[in-house]
Amino acid sequence: MTIPLVVGIDGSEASLEAVDWAAEEAVRHEVPLHLVHAAVPDHEAADLIAVASERAWKAVPTVRLSSEVLHADAASALVSEGRNAFALVLGSRGLGDLAGMLLGSVSLAVAARADCPVVVVRGGAEYRDARFGRVVVGVEDGEGSGTAVRFASREAHVRRCRLVAVHAWSAPFALSEPPPPSGFAPEAHRRPPMQVLDDVLRGQAERYPDATVSRLVIKGTARQALLEAASGSDLLVVGARRRRGHLGLQLGLVNHALLHHAPCPIAVVPQV
CATH class of the missing domain: 3.40.50.620 (HUPs)
Known part of the structure; x- marks a missing residue:
């Protein structure tokens, strides 16, 4: 079984931009894309997954897609997912991060702890x-x-x-x-x-x-x-x-x- 490219989503625009980037990346490397939402608890998880899935298919219709909701701390859950991942892809800012932060707290924590490559999607559309x-x-x-x-x-x-x-x-x-x-x-x-x-x-x-x-x-x-x-x-x-x-x-x-x-x-x- 081919290990997937995992992207963390939280409903923020930055995480959806990460989904766009990750969908292209998954197709380049011919690996599946796995969407993960982690929170304790979150009653809107299904809606977030649906929005992110639609975004991925719109970006790259041929991407092989799966998804998962984890009721756990986001950073710890993503680090765990990274133990069997091609790479982890994250947005530069999270939904709950304070205004003015240059990098989301979850993204920084995952980049410092993951066993696989971590990509933080930054920059403008170009x-x-x-x-x-x-x-x-x-x-x-x-x-x-x-x-x-x-x-x-x-x-x-x-x-x-x-x-x-x-x-x-x-x-x-x-x-x-x-x-x-x-x-x-x-x-x-x-x-x-x-x-x-x-x-x-x-x-x-x-x-x-x-x-x-x-x-x-x-x-x-x-x-x-x-x-x-x-x-x-x-x-x-x-x-x-x-x-x-x-x-x-x-x-x-x-x-x-x-x-x-x-x-x-x-x-x-x-x-x-």
């Missing part, structure tokens, strides 16, 4: 409708980016678009100076920045030999580099390390900032 023809992935030095790069490479492949791999770096600093801002960009003296990109992309070139890949090295913080690269992109992909001895992921300051401010949909991919 970003949600895949009009730019490129996927951006953030690459750090070391072992932390492999899963994210594989996810991003597959996305670019099924979308038939360009993959842009971005690595941010900062110059070595003198001992008398404060360290650079934290993030997943290492210091330049560890490995040449372009080598970091070449090493992590080498395996993907063998898997997708016809792929169009660009390498972008930016001197500065990872937050700034990825926000700039995400402007004019259909999807931003970042990795997240697992916490040692704790449940959930280590999102870090950079990923928190990107989840709140990315101009386009953003995928947080757990490191395997």
Whole structure:
């Protein structure tokens, strides 16, 4: 049985925009779409599911669709669903979130705890409708980016678009100076920045030999580099390390900032 792409719905416009995005994504990857509404309790659940189902079929009539109502805490229920999901898709704002919030509390909690990739659908229609023809992935030095790069490479492949791999770096600093801002960009003296990109992309070139890949090295913080690269992109992909001895992921300051401010949909991919 093919595992589904799961989208969380709560009746908000943001969650319906997530349904639109997820319906297209499910068909691209030839997986079923599973709508999940979780609340304790909710007498309007059936109506919410019906509205979301109609929205999905209107967006993509050929999508294979199922739905489920769970009487449980929304974040915990979605994290549980993610244990057997292709990915979890969520809106950027929930129905009950306070005005002025940049990111819904449920979306943030799920992104920090899920075992599968989590996509938070952000941005205007031009970003949600895949009009730019490129996927951006953030690459750090070391072992932390492999899963994210594989996810991003597959996305670019099924979308038939360009993959842009971005690595941010900062110059070595003198001992008398404060360290650079934290993030997943290492210091330049560890490995040449372009080598970091070449090493992590080498395996993907063998898997997708016809792929169009660009390498972008930016001197500065990872937050700034990825926000700039995400402007004019259909999807931003970042990795997240697992916490040692704790449940959930280590999102870090950079990923928190990107989840709140990315101009386009953003995928947080757990490191395997």
